[in-house]
Amino acid sequence: MIERLSVQYPVKDCCLALNVSRSGYYQWKEAPPSTRALEERELGQELEKIFKKNRGRYGSPRMTRALREKGYRLGKNRVARLMRERTLVARKKRAFRPKTTRSVAEAVPNQIANLEVLAPDQIWVSDITYVATAEGWLYLAIILDLFSRRVVGWKLSESLDASLVCSALQNALVLRQPAKGLYFHSDRGSQYASVLKDKSVTLVL
Numbered sequence: 178m179i180e181r182l183s184v185q186y187p188v189k190d191c192c193l194a195l196n197v198s199r200s201g202y203y204q205w206k207e208a209p210p211s212t213r214a215l216e217e218r219e220l221g222q223e224l225e226k227i228f229k230k231n232r233g234r235y236g237s238p239r240m241t242r243a244l245r246e247k248g249y250r251l252g253k254n255r256v257a258r259l260m261r262e263r264t265l266v267a268r269k270k271r272a273f274r275p276k277t278t279r280s281v282a283e284a285v286p287n288q289i290a291n292l293e294v295l296a297p298d299q300i301w302v303s304d305i306t307y308v309a310t311a312e313g314w315l316y317l318a319i320i321l322d323l324f325s326r327r328v329v330g331w332k333l334s335e336s337l338d339a340s341l342v343c344s345a346l347q348n349a350l351v352l353r354q355p356a357k358g359l360y361f362h363s364d365r366g367s368q369y370a371s372v373l374k375d376k377s378v379t380l381v382l
Contacts, residue, residue: 220249221259228265236267289360294324298355301329303342303363308333318345318368320361322353329353342368 192199210218227243228235235243237257244251260266289300300323308315316337320330330349334341346361363369 217259220244220251221263223247223249224256224259224265225263228260233265233268287362289323289362292360297322297324297327298329298353298359299324300360300362301349303345303361303369305337305341305366305368316341318342320345320349323362337368339368 188199188202192202223244224240227240237253237260240260241251241253241256244256292300294300301320302323303318303320306317306319308317313335316334318332318334318341319328321327322329329352330345330347332341332345332348334344342363
């Protein structure tokens with residue numbers, strides 16, 4: 178680790194090295210802040226307020242918009258510089274990933290573990306995936322025939338609830354009209370724990 182050493186030199190030597198007069202240096206030092214300096218000080222204070230209010234999530238583009246809404250006329254490059262000078266670094270937002278919840282109901286033992294798939298509509302498997310759009314997340318329930326690997330039913334919805342899966346299953350049943358003894362296999366998500374009235378389907382969680 179490299180340590181930085183702070184060395185101080187007399188004002189007389191510094192002025193001599195920079196080719197400025199001592200009187201000029203003291204005049205500059207004691208002069209009142211310029212209009213630009215006062216404006217930047219005000220901007221810096223406003224930046225810190227907005228940054229703190231928004232829990233450090235605003236970068237220079239959003240900070241610029243926030244300042245303009247307050248009546249300040251300035252560009253994003255200036256805002257970015259002022260933020261750097263005050264070490265205001267936006268905190269990265271974690272990517273949101275929706276999650277399904279596991280059912281509190283007791284899971285049925287896996288009944289397809291040792292089954293050999295010999296024909297279509299013998300075993301269906303299902304899961305829920307997520308589709309990111311400009312307006313938010315959409316939820317897609319898909320039902321796949323394990324023999325043909327063909328999608329036999331699906332449903333897209335803005336809501337992640339049991340009706341999503343029930344609608345997808347109903348669509349598949351109407352389309353395929355399977356015989357009795359069909360296995361419907363899924364994970365332990367709460368959306369799949371609904372009671373099914375169709376006795377021809379064995380629900381396997």
